[in-house]
Amino acid sequence: MRTHGDSEKHRSVLMAVYYDSNVQNRIWIRKSSTNNNPITNYASSNKLCGAPCGTPKTGIDQKLLYAYNSQSTIRMCDMTKRIDNEISNRKNYPHDSRTTTYEYQAEFTIADVLSGFKRCAGWNQKKEQRSPLLCLSLFSLVNAHLTKKSLKDRLSGFSRKLQAISRSQNCRISFSGETATMKFVGLLALLLVSAVALAEEEEVEEAPECDLEACKLPNCRCSGVDIPGGLSPRDTPQFVTVTFDDGVNVNNIITYRNILYNRFNSNGCPAGVTFFVSHEYTNYVLINELYNRGFEIALHSISHQIPQTYWRDATYDDLKKEIADQKVQMSHFANIPSNSIKGVRLPFLQMAGDNSFQVMADYGLEYDCTWPTTTQTNPGLWPYTLDYKSNQDCVVPPCPTSSIPGVWVKPMVAWSDLQGVACSMVDACFFIPDRENEEEWFKFIMTNFERHYLGNRAPFGFYVHEAFISAYPAVQRAFVRFMDVVNNLPDAFMVNAHEVIDWVKNPVPIDVYKKQGCRRFTPTNCNIASCSPPPAAHNGVQYWMQLCNVCPRVYPWLGNPLGQMRVTILVSVLFLGLVSAELPLAKECNEELCKLPNCRCSSTDIPGGLLPRDTPQFITLTFDDGVNIRNIETYRDILYNRTGANGCPIGTTFYVSHEYTDYALVNELYNQGFEIALHSISHRTPTDFWASASYKDIKEEIIDQKDLIAHFANIPRESIRGVRLPFLQLAGNTSYQVMADHGLEYDSSWPTSALLNPGLWPYTLDYASIQDCPIHPCPSASIPKPWVQPMLSFRDEFGFPCAMADSCFYTPQFDDVDAWYKFFMRNFERQYLGNRAPFGFYIHEWYLVAYPGVKAAYIKFLDTVTSLNDVFLVNHGEVLDWVKNPVPLNEYMKKPCKTWTRTGCDPNPCLCVAEHNQNMYYFSMCTKCPRVYPWVGNPLGL
Ligand SMILES: [Zn+2]
Ligand SMILES: [Zn+2]
Known part of the structure; x- marks a missing residue:
């Protein structure tokens, strides 16, 4: 989720978190976009967000716990209360078979939701104990996001806080081993009330003045110029920290090798240097080399992006992605121990108040070296912790003001240039000696050094960029002479920056320090991988990468620091243990063995090795759920008698669920040449039923439905091919196994948000799939026969993926026909101008009815694409027919239009009682009426 800019001005986005009491361990984050007041639009948002179909009798027992509005969070908090009232007043939602349950498992991260909650509930670091919403937000996140593997890692930063909350809130959260289990103890209603109450108060608590009695080494130090341990200057080691910033690569490693390697201090220990590395253009093999030379690798952000205001305004989440994720990234690609990475310097020395320090505290980073001081240079400021208020001057605001225990500030004590003007980095000084004059530069450096060495011996920093010293050889020679001097002084030590912190925590006089021995580190190897340039999603640039790990799939960047295919996982997998253990895992696809027409590896290659321009662009329109008199008019209106550029009638696939379906109308759709496919008999909630469905469940819901529809709608059984x-x-594997065993040809349930451009083509499950799994569990076994017709996601206005066109979050305004049309076209063109993977336009009829502007845009879209002679709107099954036997466009264009066996229907109106809920159902069918309303286990209503 991004910060909402101007594009959000005219529109409210309602994000709601529901507790679903049907499912013990699940909270849904649901959302809707509305044109105006979320309250007055609650009915429509409800359609988007609420009211599951298929449970009219039992009603639903969902509770809106929290709503978050992108426009005005505070106002929204107030609204939350009102919405909640509204919900409790409507215990049973009026049932409407056109209403579809929308469970939006969003692409939100921990920090996204946390910051949402924080903003609304006045949560801040000091008041966390009073904010039960933290539990909730974490809980919903766990549901929505975390992979099993990363769960512990991701939550470890919060675990301490959670313990405190769990004690104070009866919110029991426990972590055990690789999995997390969380339990809420019936507090949910109460939580809402307290959340609203909390919204009233919002204030930032400033850190108190430092208490010398309470703040003691090794873990606390007041900010000050006094020498740690009360040592006299002459007993104090003069530390020198040389640092280089930014990317490390073949351009600058030469300098580092030339001037830094094989350098020793007077005590015989290797000299230290700290590299604040930014990710872009960094060669991780060289990072590994620097690490193995004993130098310190520290963090300088993944993106190092401009403008500087990005850093000033960075949220906790931004900095988590830039810094905490970079720690993981650095360790992964350079193959260096994660715990060797301790320091942070923010780009442009631009802090964002408390945020970066809070991230550091939460993710185990020890010290920051971003904060310059220009007033406390003589005597110089020593490193200190943020337990208490800092007395350091704030040169580049905002500086931290809260108490953030556990993080050290290593102040950048400024230099003075030739006119006495302060400069934090050597190459940022203004009045400097002639850059060709080595002697003057040497003096300039020594003058600054002596302020420390002859003063209170606060650590002396030589902070510079490689470009500066390689551009000016005289400066470089002066720098080398300076290092030579330091390395020969008996009481000065050129060390890694974190060694200074180590000494400050446990200050000892020089003679003791010298006996302590040299720093140790665990050498690591590097299995060098030179990667074929992975493309970067953020800018389209291909980056050449060398690293000590397997090559990433995409260029690692913010939000995806390891460059993985994007994977989100539902925590239900953890709770239900659904990962199949019975079937053997599918093997990597073998192109030699897997051949059309009955086998195809999952891939973005165009079938038949065709070029895009020789490939027909298929479009598959689909509509889900019941077909009845309330939606047939829309279908008649927009789909009937519509032909493509080739003069053939267009196709559309209806994924029909049984309840409230009128089978005479299904017959009518079939006889229009549309495809009838399966969407289950019960369409029951909760979704956990489907996630954990047994073989028998799927057989009864899907295979039996094939018989049901063929019978009552009087259509050929073999015309029903898809699910x-x-x-x-x-x-997981279950539905595919059932399909394989019962002759269903393809599934269209599996979204991909990673393989869009180029797009993933349909494939079989003989071998392992490369498809990302946005909604777990996905199949893992080898299951020959059934085809996967991947649902290529749309991307919304902010680029977030959405599997169905009506599940996009950041949409155009609903009445803006043109914007919607463009939105549809943009998504279409990703395929049409790309590898021509079939473009699926998946939408629910009610969405078009609810938003006439969207409907108008949909029609306009159809008008456009049916005029393109290389575009074919076909039934879903027809795409497979082509993929199995791919022919070039010019050949395909010559084919006659599809034919089908027309069938008759003499509609019988029937009134049936359902045995499962005692409801009366009125509908018509092409056979005589069944005895009871057909249902799971009795599909023919016998
Ligand atoms: Zn930089
Ligand atoms: Zn549905």
Whole structure:
């Protein structure tokens, strides 16, 4: 989730967190976009967010716990209360079969939701104990996001806080081993009340003045110029920290090798240097080399992006992605121990108040070396902790003001240039000696050094960029002479920056220090990988990378520091243990063995090795759920009698669920040449039912439905080829196994948000799939026969993926036909101008009815694409027919239009009682009426 800019001005986005009491361990984050007041639009948002279909009798027992509005969070908090009232007044939602449950498992991160909650509930670091919402937000995140593997890592920063909360809130959260389990103890209603109450108060608590009695080494030090341990200057080692910033690569490693390697202090220990490394253009093999030379690797952000205001305004989440994620990234690609990475310097020395320090505290980073001081240079400021208020001058605001225990500030004590003007980095000084004059530069450096060496011996920093010293050889020679001097002084030590912190924590006089021995580190190896340039999603640039690990799939960047295919996982996998253990895992696809027409490796290659321009662009329109008199008019209106550029009638695939379906109308759709496919008999909630469905469940819901529809709608059984599971909730291997055993040809339930451009083509499951798994569990076994027709996601206005066109979050305004049309076209063109993977336009009918502007745009889109002679709107099954036997566009264009066996229907109106809920159902069918309303286990209503 991004910070909402101007584009959000005219529109409210309602994000709601629901507790679903049907499912013990699940909270849904749901959302809707509305044109005006979220309250007055609650009915429509409800359609988007609430009211599951299929449970009219039992009603739903969902509770809106929290709503978050992107426009005005505080106002929204007030609204939350009102919405909640509204919900409790409507215990049973009026049932409407056109209403679809929308469970939006969003692309939100921990920090996203946390910051949302923080903003609304006045949560801040000091008041966390009073904020039960933290539990909730974490809980919803766990549901929505975390992979099993990373769960512990991601939450470790919060675990301490959680313990405190759990004690104070009866919110029991426990962590055990690789999995996390969280339990809420019936407090949910109460939580809402307290959340609203908390919204009233918002204030930042400033750190108190330092208490010398309470603040003691090794873990606390007041900011000050006094020498740690009360030592006299002459007993105090003069530390010199040389640092280089930014990317490390073949351009600058030469300088480092030339002037830094094989350098020793007077005590015989190797001299230290600290590299504040930014990710872009960094060669991780060289990082590994520097590390193995004993130098310190520290963090300088992943993006190092401009403008500087980005850093000034950076949120906790921004900095988490830039810094905490970079620690993981650095350790991964350079193959260096994570715990050797301790320091941070923010780009442009631009702090964002408390935020970066809070991230550091939460993610185990020890010290920051970003904060310059220009007033406390003589005597110089020593490193200190942020437990208490800092007395350091704030040169580049905002500086931290809160108490953030656990983080050290290593102040950048400024130099004075020739006119006495302060400069934090050597290459930032203004009045400097002639850059060709080595002697003057040597004097300039020594003058600054002596302020420390002859003063209170506060650590002396030589902070510079490689470009400066390689550009000016005289400066470089002066610098080398300076290092030579330091390395020969008996009481000065050129060390890694974190060694200074180590000494400050445990200050000892020089003679003791010299006996302590040299720093140790664990050498690591590097299995060098030179990667074919992975493309970067953020700018399209391909980056050449060398690293000590496997090559990333995409260029690592913010939000995806390891460059993985994007994977989100539902925590239900953890709770339910759904990962299949019975079937053997599918093997990597073998192109030699896997051949069309019955086998295809998952890939973005165009079938038949065709070029995009020789490939027909297929479009598959689909509509889900019941077909009945309330939605047939829309279908008649926009789909009937519409032909493509080739003169053939367009196709559309209806994924029909049984309840409230009128089978005479299904017959009518079939006889228009549309495809009828399966979407289950019950379409029941909760989605956990589908995630953990057994073989028998799927057989009864899907295979039996094939018989049901063929019978009552009087259509050929063999015309029913495809399946879309409710809520796009796969059940791992199960549904595919059932399909394989019962002759269903393809599934269209599996979204991809990673393989869009180029797009993923349909494939079989004979071998392992490369497809990302946005909604777990996905199949893992080798299951020959059934095809996957991947659902290529749309991307919303901010680039977030959405599997269905009506599940996008950041949409155009609903009444803006043109903007919607462009939105549709943009998504279409990703395929059409790309590798021509089939473009799926997946939408629910009610969305078009609810938003006439969207409907108008949809029609306009159809008008456009049906005029393109290389574009074909076909039934979903027809795409497979082509993929199995791919022919070039010119050949395909010559094919006659599809034919199908027309069938008759003499509609019988029927009134049936359902045995499962005692409801009366009125509908018509092409056979005589069944005895009871057909349902799971009795699909023919016998
Ligand atoms: Zn930099
Ligand atoms: Zn559905």
